[in-house]
Amino acid sequence: MRSYKHPAIEDVRPEDIFHALSDPVRLDIIRRLAAEGAASCAALDGGRPKSSMSHHFRVLRDAGLVHTRPEGVTHMNQLRRDELATRFPGLLDAVLAAIA
Amino acid sequence: MRSYKHPAIEDVRPEDIFHALSDPVRLDIIRRLAAEGAASCAALDGGRPKSSMSHHFRVLRDAGLVHTRPEGVTHMNQLRRDELATRFPGLLDAVLAAIA
DNA sequence: GCCATAGTTCGAAATATATCGTACAAGCGA
């Protein structure tokens, strides 16, 4: 569990981004990451089981939206804002505005 | 077939938009509608069966992305650009730039 | 080393989605 696979930003495909954004649970995660900057998985479960959250974080990671790094015993997640802004200018900002 | 149900723009939900955008076939439709302004369903099938295309156009309509109106024997589709720009400022432009 | 904590992985069940063939409906022109 040492390291996670994150796609290189240039390999991120728009359809994967949109798929990742098509679930209400994941939109909630995105919203809260945008508001709080960074958060552990456990901090964002809404009483949902760990395995469910793990699944959603993985979808977000694989899509290229979220970066996860181990920090002690927890895993900190944050949006890949700068990279995404370079790859898809304006997209993340418009998404965040849309789901605010 | 006289009239289609299009959601009122204020009822359009971001997650439905993103789901509609999560399929390569539909992204292709969006791309071509953006480039050509308006097009019939048949004009955009890539050799796919009519029933498949009909399904995808329905998803796009239900999501609020596309407006369809009967025009003689064909059905003209176009992006709901202005409405979407009001409801979700910057979103459609960023999406079109991302999938260009 | 042992235990607790934080997440991942696996497996299963329910639901949703994509795809396509066939049948149907609506408009247009002869």
Place this chain on the structure above:
DNA sequence: TCGCTTGTACGATATATTTCGAACTATGGC
């Protein structure tokens, strides 16, 4: 009205996705 064209509606199948429990892994503190 008949035939042609365009697209929808229905039904079936294959594949994905969501959800969750249970077992497992990694880290930190004692």
